[in-house]
Amino acid sequence: MSEARYLEPGAKWSALLYGPLFAVLGYLAELLTSTTHTVAWVLVGLGLATITAPWIHARRRFLTVKVTDTDLWAGRESLPLKEISETSDVGAPTGARVLGGGWGTPRKYDELPIRLTDGTVVVAWAKDVRALRAALERT
Secondary structure (H helix, E strand, C coil): CCCCCEEECCCCHHHHHHHHHHHHHHHHHHHCCCCCCHHHHHHHHHHHHHHHHHHHHHHHHHCCEEECCCEEEECCEEEEHHHEEECCCCCCCCCCEECCCCCCCCCCCEEEEEEECCCCEEEEEECCHHHHHHHHHCC
């Protein structure tokens, strides 16, 4: 497997800790009162972690952007770098195909129109478009 020149994971696994941390804070807040519900807070922490895990997995699968020495990965779609002819000053025509298989650029991501060697334009996306463009232009 090629080394990544650019990697933007859709989510980090550390987000799994948010639910249990919330539960610990809730338990500590209850310690200030006379009653604590230890089992309930354990269940809350486990429940929040359980529903967060598929969310993280889905974001990592569908929103990860990666550039290796050979390919640009946008979500589950791969585009060979040898098919990219231009990344600067490319306008995105209406109806240009968005990489990754979605109907449009994911929310909170910026667009990077890319001209392919066959003349078509596709739209890549990333949170840091400048870094993505630099990684694509590096040979």
